[in-house]
Amino acid sequence: MTTIAEQLPTRFEFGPIQQRLYQMWQDQGLFHSEPDSNRKPYTIVIPPPNVTGALHLGHALNTTLQDVLIRWRRMQGYNAMWLPGTDHAGIATQAVVEKRIRDEEKKTRHDLGREQLVRRIWEWKDQYEARILSQLKQLGCSCDWDRTRFTLDETCAKAVRHTFFDLFNKQLIYRGKRLVNWDTFLQTAVSDDEVINEKVAGLFWHLKYPVIDPLPDEPTHVVVATTRPETMLGDTAVAVHPDPAGALDKVEAELRERLAYAASSERVALETALQELLERRAAMLPQLLKLAQMATEGRTLCLPILDRVIPLIVDQWPKPELGSGCVKITPAHDPNDYEVGLRHGLPQINVMNPDGTLNAVAGPFTGLTLKKARQQIVDRLESEGLIDRIDEREIELPISDRSKTPIEPYLADQWFVRMDSLAQSAMDAVGNGDVQIVPQRYAYGYMDWLAEKRDWPVSRQLWWGHQIPVWSKKCAAELELQEANQQAWSIIESAADSAAIQIESKCGQEGTVHVCLRDETDTLSASLEKLGFVRDPDVLDTWFSSALWTHSTLGWPEKTADLAYYYPTSTLVTSRDIITLWVARMVLMGLNNLGQVPFRQVFVHPKILDGYGETMSKSKGNGVDPLDVIEKFGADALRFGMVHLTTETQDVRMPVQFECPHCQISIEQTHKNRVLPRVDCPTCKKTFGTQWAREEEDLALPRGLCLSERFEVARNFVNKLWNASRFSLMNLEGYKFASIDGSELCLEDRWILSRLNTVTQQVTSELEQFRFSEAARAMYDFAWDEFCSFYLEILKSRMNDQQRQTAQTMLAFTLDRLLRLLHPVLPFITEEIWQYLNIAAPQRGLFEADGPEPFLIRAAWPKSDSRLFAPQIESQFAHFQQVLAALREIRARQNIATKTPMSFAIRCSQEIATYLAPLSPYFKKMANAEATQIGPQAPIPRINSTMAVSQLEVFVDLDGLLDVAVEDARLQKEKANIETQIKLKQQKLSNASFVDRAPPDVVQREREALQQLTDQLVSVTKALTNLSP
RNA sequence: GGGCGGUUAGCUCAGUUGGUUAGAGCAUCUCGUUUACACCGAGAGGGUCGGGGGUUCGAGUCCCUCACCGCCCACCA
DSSP states (O other): OOOHHHHSOSSOOHHHHHHHHHHHHHHTTTTOOOOOTTSOEEEEEOOOOBTTSOOOHHHHHHHHHHHHHHHHHHHTTOEEEEEOEEBOOHHHHHHHHHHHHHHHHOOOHHHHOHHHHHHHHHHHHHHHHHHHHHHHHHTTOOOOGGGOEETTSHHHHHHHHHHHHHHHHTTOEEEEEEEEEEETTTTEEEOGGGEEEEEEEEEEEEEEEEBSSOOTTSOSEEEEEESOGGGGGGOOEEEEOSOHHHHHHHHHHHHHHHHHHOOHHHHHHHHHHHHHHHHHHHHHHHHHHHHHHHHHTTOEEEETTTTEEEEEEEOSSSOTTSTTSEEEEOTTTOHHHHHHHHHHTOOOOOOBOTTSBBOGGGGGGTTOBHHHHHHHHHHHHHHTTOEEEEEEEEEEEEEETTTOSBEEEEEEEEEEEOOHHHHHHHHHHHHTTSSEEESTTHHHHHHHHHHTOOOEEOEESOSSSOBOOEEEEEESSHHHHHHHHHHHHHHHGGGTTTEEEEEEEETTTEEEEEEEESSOOHHHHHHHHHTTOEEOOOEEOHHHHHTTHHHHTTTTTSOOHHHHHHOSEEEEEEEGGGIIIIIIHHHHHHHHHHSSOSEEEEEEEOOEEETTSOBOOTTTTOOOOHHHHHHHHOHHHHHHHHHHHOOTTOOEEEOOEEEOTTTOOEEEOOTTTTTOSEEEOTTTOOEEEOTTOOSHHHHTSOBOEEEOGGGHHHHHHHHHHHHHHHHHHHTTTTOOOOOOOSTTOOHHHHHHHHHHHHHHHHHHHHHHTTOHHHHHHHHHHIIIIIIIIIIIHHHHTTOSTTTHHHHHHHHHHHHHHHHHHHTTTSHHHHHHHHHHHHHHOSSOBSSSBOOOOSOGGGSOOOOOOGGGOOHHHHHHHHHHHHHHHHHHHHHHHTTOOTTSOEEEEEEEOHHHHHHHGGGHHHHHHHHSEEEEEEETTOOOOSSEEEEEETTEEEEEEOTTTOOHHHHHHHHHHHHHHHHHHHHHHHHHHHOHHHHHHSOHHHHHHHHHHHHHHHHHHHHHHHHHHHHOO
16 A cells, blocks of 8 residues: 555655645635734834845845744744835836836936826836735745735825824924935935945046235145046135144144054055155145135135136145145035035035036036036146146045946935934934844944934935925015915915925025925815925935835824734844844834834844855846745745854855756856856856846847755755655554653653754744854754654664554654744745645644644744753763764774674663663664673673773674774774873873862863773773784 | 954854864765665765964963955045
């Protein structure tokens, strides 16, 4: 009769199983959670992936960890709820869609218009959101899909409007002119965080500005240096340090101090720097002093080309030790100059149009792009002899992370969130432990960033996002302003709770009335518009809506049952690069809106790097595709791999390989081949396409999977588990549950139960501390080395009539508990086996039967049971393991074929013999070696190979089998080894200070170890003498 | 420039409060198709724990210092 188990394949065929089980879980509603006051909630909100693209390996890591936590807590009895969703990712998404439309239809967003573009992006979003959600499902994520949210959906939009209104009302939102990072391509301001600095080779121009009416002893020109000469059109001053001598003294003093403590390697550089400084001082100080003098006298310069008169001013900003010691001040186009300008009340002259061309201020250069203007301005200055010199140097060019075009600092009107009180609240939350960041070191970055309390620019000149709910009217005069204010008041009077007014005015001359509306009310907005109020076209920074994610998704601002039950959420799992951008802002918004932190714990997981230690990114083309891993190794293997990699040291290196679809050979991904759309296989010489294929002919090629061999371990583990389960199922035939009273349990049963108990405790504790890697390791080692390699092997000998029932009960019970432990990490294979186990052994347990549980996903997480914990049994079993290892080693050394039976004797105490004797059948089974005698008087075979292990000695009878030379060599080596160790121990123990100062138990341990070694030496020496004829 | 991390076997990584002879997986070598599994089993080789100093009876582990790698944050007109 063939059982079901015997028909199972020898490999875990995950593909169809994954689909079937996921469907089953969903159909049974096992992911869904409802508030239930009888149970504690455990809540995670997903960091919403951008709808821009597909999930990458970082997402796979992030979501796997969340699913592990959710499944584990669900099994623990918590009402676990994992809320899924996606992020509209304003700039990123709009940029991608705009680019696509431009490439494919040669149209700009202005050709399409706002409504049309937004419609197109929604279409895009629907498509990509579906793809992302399906990828999460393939990973096995047990999200509550009924609660799926999108940061731009109506529920979230409402939360955004309420929050914005609230902050506006509290005067925490204000309108301001600020120097922003302007992306001329996307024509929007981007935040500092979306700017990356790139080092490029550039030029450093030294320009000469003529002094107006110089006295005879005064310089005729002032030299200023710049990497962006075109900004000179916006210069409104040149600054020098007020006390160049003092400033230089200070720098000199600092250098000398550093030199005094410098290491030799630094000395040369410091000495050179000091030398240069002194030379410079000698050469330039008189001139700088002169200029500072002139500046205090209110002297002026002539700005070349435009012939504008600009003042020479003194300010702390210019550093006399750098460049010419003078700085041109362009308040509208440089962050530092902006600050200088504010201090001195300088005009802010904006020379640029939003599209990056020069505006009317630029005179002859109006309409040119910055790049063209630069060349022409330089030429013009050159021809006028106003270029002192041009240096080559490496400059840092700010680049927009979204459009990859250079950023221009640009003065623009923006909405800001005032951060001081909000930031402070978020700092307090971490400071007082309401929010715990794990690993703790990431709290430093969080604190430092918040401590700056820099106001948050929240408006973006985009169309894709939450449009700012503010209607404004610009007024040219005081009277008009007052009138507009009154009109607005009369309109919003009826809605005083949900509308607010701010007046922004300059010196009572001109100004703007802003009306913020909390709700989508057509009547109010229509009335406002009738009066000439215009809705702000800008949208909010994506992070504004993301910051509300923990509560907007639960229905806030409504007082929903969900909100009351699930908020604050339990754990946030995220990557370190958004701790400030996202985590900090969620904390302060949660506190502002609900007065409670959004989550209790933040777990920051590692980053995945490629084999060269570089971050994986689309543009580098060095990523592993999680779907490829799932296809090749299975979702469980991907998940186990991820969990196994999540160590506390952070950052995981993952060498990447292509798999040739023709010959299945792995090809290492290198800097050269990783962005190629097609690769030639060096083995079979055929060509395949990669995940970066875009052209039709490349896409038509068979695609090479993008993998990492680091998942093979996990795949092998899954397969091992599959086969162990198959074996178990085969041996459960005729199983009937019978409770165990304990007396019938053998040593090996007590051993595996104790180990199971220990590992259960360990895994639980590791997960509590987010030590994922440790949890995975504990499960792996237990399942493979103890359950499979020892316990199952032993049970093979016990499936006889007398022992069968206990053995089966034990087998079903152990496998049951193992599956539970592994389920959070390996949901598919464990659930699959569970289903079979429910057929083969529906009732399982040890002292009493467990309640039936049709689905492993909601089975109870094992609790450790102190009755099962038996350390002495574990050490007794260790003797068995050591003897077995000795037998195998002797066999291997002596090169005796496995099928040749051996016999052996063990010399040991009576006590050891008592518990070792019943295990002797297993020596036969597992090492093909028969124990002839065990005990203190065991006769030693005449010709033997021996091995001393802790507290006992194994003698294998090798009559007719012994290779004397091999044995001699082995014993010599062993002897030498023991002698070295004895020497070390003796040294240690004869060291008076060790014996006196080390703790007694350590000394005692050393003494015992020495005794054992001495015993071993005796037996090895004896064996050696016996060996020689 | 400031901060944080890393440097342990050929490769990828563990190593908890300092305490026997520093571990695992992969790779390598030897042997093996014993009815769960060759995505397997048995065994072996392989490390002066980045360098240098210090504290200690004792340091991969703590302190100092140097070197290299990575990330984050500020920035040079």
